[in-house]
Amino acid sequence: MYPKAYIEYLVHFHGDRDYFECHEVLEEHWKEEQPKQRKAYWVGLIQMAVGLYHHRRNNWKGALRMMTNALAILEKEKEALLELGLDPAKTALLLREKVKDIQNKVPYQSIQLPISDENLLNECIEYCTKHQLQWGSVSNMNDEFLLHKHTRRDRSEVIIERKKSLALRQQKKRDET
Known part of the structure; x- marks a missing residue:
């Protein structure tokens, strides 16, 4: 039901916290579409992962830029987020909190995306287990x-x-x- 790249994104996001890989797998998926048909919500998810990557490295300027861009895109893409099994209101709230944390230079902390589709969540957890990852683990700093x-x-x-x-x-x- 969901693109394989999206499942991999969620697994990296919540399993090994490899935000760089989140960016890589979704960007490749996004590029498969013709330029005029590319979906903005993929960019929003990519930028969220890149923002967290920068936040974790204390690159405050890069983190703020990426997270602010992600928030702006994903607030406009509520319907798409629903179709991707995410709660749009909780996602926006989570991103607004991250933007504040970054503005206040609060050290990075791992987050959980608000997955509202139980089947998606179970598929991701199963994928993690199969690849010897712990779903919901924190970043290895x-x-x-x-x-x-x-x-x-x-x-x-x-x-x-x-x-x-x-x-x-x-x-x-x-x-x-």
Whole structure:
């Protein structure tokens, strides 16, 4: 019923707290649509994860920008959040609280998204169990790779994909002229 990427997002969000990976899996899903058909709510969820990633690293400026953007998008996407099994009012409240925390430089704390669909919740918990993750665990603040993943991950695949994408766009432009 839900896209696989969304399930993976929720599992990373609540299981291993890998917000960078949340961003990666949903961004790939979002990019599968044609640019004019891309859904804003995916961007809101991506920005929420990125905001938490920055918050956890005490990047207050980046965290505030991302969380504020996420809040603005997701407040407009109430119907989509419902369809994604999330409680829109509780999600907005949670994000407003996070924005205040960030503005006041309150240290990061893990959060739980208000999943209202029991079937979705059970599917995510089952996925966590299958992958030896604990649903609802808190961030491991001692895991340097998790905290600084954007600087420590292997980017060779991303670079190759970006080069392929650029070459395709350039070829398309040449074909159009």
